[in-house]
Amino acid sequence: MGHLTQEQYGLYKTLLESTKAIPWKLNWITKEFEYIGPQIETLLGWQQDSWKTAQDWIDRIHLDERQATANLCISQSDCGIDHEADYRALTASGGYVWVRDVVHIIRENGVTTALVGFIFDISERKKMEDVLLRLNKQLEALSFHDSLTGIANRRMYDESIRVAWAQAQQYRTPLSLAIFDVDHFKNYNDEYGHAAGDDCLCKVAEALNSCAAMRSTDLLARYGGEEFVLIMPTTRGEEAVEIAETCRRLVANQRIPHPKSEVADIVTVSIGINTIVPSENDTLAAFFETADQKLYQAKRKGRNRLEFVDAS
Numbered sequence: 001m002g003h004l005t006q007e008q009y010g011l012y013k014t015l016l017e018s019t020k021a022i023p024w025k026l027n028w029i030t031k032e033f034e035y036i037g038p039q040i041e042t043l044l045g046w047q048q049d050s051w052k053t054a055q056d057w058i059d060r061i062h063l064d065e066r067q068a069t070a071n072l073c074i075s076q077s078d079c080g081i082d083h084e085a086d087y088r089a090l091t092a093s094g095g096y097v098w099v100r101d102v103v104h105i106i107r108e109n110g111v112t113t114a115l116v117g118f119i120f121d122i123s124e125r126k127k128m129e130d131v132l133l134r135l136n137k138q139l140e141a142l143s144f145h146d147s148l149t150g151i152a153n154r155r156m157y158d159e160s161i162r163v164a165w166a167q168a169q170q171y172r173t174p175l176s177l178a179i180f181d182v183d184h185f186k187n188y189n190d191e192y193g194h195a196a197g198d199d200c201l202c203k204v205a206e207a208l209n210s211c212a213a214m215r216s217t218d219l220l221a222r223y224g225g226e227e228f229v230l231i232m233p234t235t236r237g238e239e240a241v242e243i244a245e246t247c248r249r250l251v252a253n254q255r256i257p258h259p260k261s262e263v264a265d266i267v268t269v270s271i272g273i274n275t276i277v278p279s280e281n282d283t284l285a286a287f288f289e290t291a292d293q294k295l296y297q298a299k300r301k302g303r304n305r306l307e308f309v310d311a312s
């Protein structure tokens with residue numbers, strides 16, 4: 001493009017200075033601002049002529065993003081790569097505004113000589129993102145999935161067992177419940193750390209689920225910590241024992257090393273099972289409590305085994 005006439009210059013200046021995006025140009029040899037749009041004063045409060053060097057720009061980036069943003073911009077500019085960055089810009093009154101800086105590099109003979117760019121106000125979008133983030137967190141809290149293992153959570157268990165109990169009571173069908181507890185899991189955490197413990201719980205959940213998921217009416221859930229529960233509606237005692245035993249074997253077959261277990265050198269589970277055809281006098285709480293007692297019996301009797309009671 002040749003030289004601009006006075007008229008053209010005026011047009012471009014008006015265009016640039018009336019957009020919401022704030023234009024700027026920085027001399028990359030001297031690191032001095034050659035231009036910054038007057039709109040910057042409306043957005044951040046700093047006067048147009050207070051933007052003298054790249055250092056003024058860096059100093060007005062929120063500390064949390066400052067280093068990373070400056071590093072990115074310097075390295076990309078030296079290499080001649082156009083780039084953009086989101087950061088909080090300091091305002092003259094001490095607040096911050098989220099902006100996006102979009103940068104175009106000007107090179108001469110393979111050397112970066114100047115940067116030109118636009119600063120966009122993205123605070124509204126960021127506010128929206130924050131709202132979405134908060135909503136997502138709330139949704140997660142309300143969800144029926146355990147965030148670590150991906151299987152059903154305690155909330156889902158509570159809902160499902162209530163329904164299963166009512167149906168068993170109404171139709172006089174057997175209801176079975178198995179409680180699984182990882183053996184010597186405290187030692188596992190102590191040996192490998194909490195993060196590895198989390199991984200281990202995921203693998204256990206996966207193994208249990210591969211067995212439980214074979215019947216669509218069953219529900220496997222993480223009851224809490226290293227405890228899992230399997231609801232088996234319309235399932236008699238022997239059948240429940242068979243399924244739980246398969247689950248136990250599947251966990252052992254994963255052969256997750258556990259040298260500090262006193263039962264085996266791999267991760268194992270103990271299981272308590274209860275089966276009932278609930279009458280009017282039975283309570284869900286007592287039903288669960290009995291299954292839990294069976295679990296502790298399995299622990300006492302040496303772990304990596306199951307104990308059951310069939311009151312149906």
Ligand SMILES: Nc1nc2c(ncn2[C@@H]2O[C@H](COP(=O)(O)OP(=O)(O)OP(=O)(O)O)[C@@H](O)[C@H]2O)c(=O)[nH]1
Nearest residue numbers: 181182183184185186187189194195197198225226
């Ligand atoms: N990594 C990890 N550990 C957990 C989680 N929830 C509970 N735990 C740990 O699980 C362990 C449970 O230990 P205990 O209930 O004392 O029993 P145990 O060591 O499993 O031994 P037994 O049940 O008697 O075989 C505790 O150390 C908890 O910190 C979790 O989400 N992640």
